[in-house]
Amino acid sequence: MQYPDPIAKLIENYMKLPGIGNKNATRLAFFTIDMDDEAVTDFAKALVTAKRDLHYCQVCGNITESEPCNICLDQTRDQSKLIVVEQPKDVMSLEKMQEFHGLYHVLHGVLSPTEGTTPEEINIASLLKRLQTNEKIQEVILATNATPEGEATAMYLARLIKPAKIKVTRLAHGLAVGSDIEYADEMTLFRAIEGRQEI
Ligand SMILES: [Zn+2]
Numbered sequence: 001m002q003y004p005d006p007i008a009k010l011i012e013n014y015m016k017l018p019g020i021g022n023k024n025a026t027r028l029a030f031f032t033i034d035m036d037d038e039a040v041t042d043f044a045k046a047l048v049t050a051k052r053d054l055h056y057c058q059v060c061g062n063i064t065e066s067e068p069c070n071i072c073l074d075q076t077r078d079q080s081k082l083i084v085v086e087q088p089k090d091v092m093s094l095e096k097m098q099e100f101h102g103l104y105h106v107l108h109g110v111l112s113p114t115e116g117t118t119p120e121e122i123n124i125a126s127l128l129k130r131l132q133t134n135e136k137i138q139e140v141i142l143a144t145n146a147t148p149e150g151e152a153t154a155m156y157l158a159r160l161i162k163p164a165k166i167k168v169t170r171l172a173h174g175l176a177v178g179s180d181i182e183y184a185d186e187m188t189l190f191r192a193i194e195g196r197q198e199i
């Protein structure tokens with residue numbers, strides 16, 4: 001028996017989400033049908049509003065409603081330090097820690113020979129431009145994850161940035177090898193930043 005068209009469509013759309021297979025998508029679709037009208041409307045509105053109102057900051061690549069984002073705009077932050085992360089989620093993790101008060105740059109990915117990700121496909125050109133045009137930045141902290149791709153990306157960036165006479169540091173590996181910033185607890189992150197080393 002085939003599902004009626006509206007539910008088949010719902011399942012199909014849930015399956016587009018990361019980590020959701022057919023079984024989970026079916027479960028979510030039936031759950032959605034059981035929700036009351038108001039909750040479904042709120043859910044749909046939240047999707048549309050988030051997509052409509054959020055974009056990536058043209059300066060740092062972080063997710064934002066305004067342009068530039070609040071962090072880029074905030075002159076009370078330490079303008080001499082810039083931390084480079086893979087994803088907007090990493091900015092959230094570091095901000096939650098409340099110990100880093102500098103600037104950010106979000107790469108939106110890492111270099112990966114296996115997946116064929118090239119420097120042009122991630123936010124590197126805008127980082128270099130930023131470093132060239134903003135002489136206040138004295139230190140770039142490379143906070144890509146402790147995965148082979150994260151390490152390779154950090155080494156690649158260090159080679160590009162160091163000739164500009166900017167100090168380049170890498171997070172200390174209180175972070176276990178292979179671990180993601182996103183999942184590190186605040187104390188571990190704090191130690192990783194405090195113990196950062198010049199590369
Ligand atoms: Zn920004």
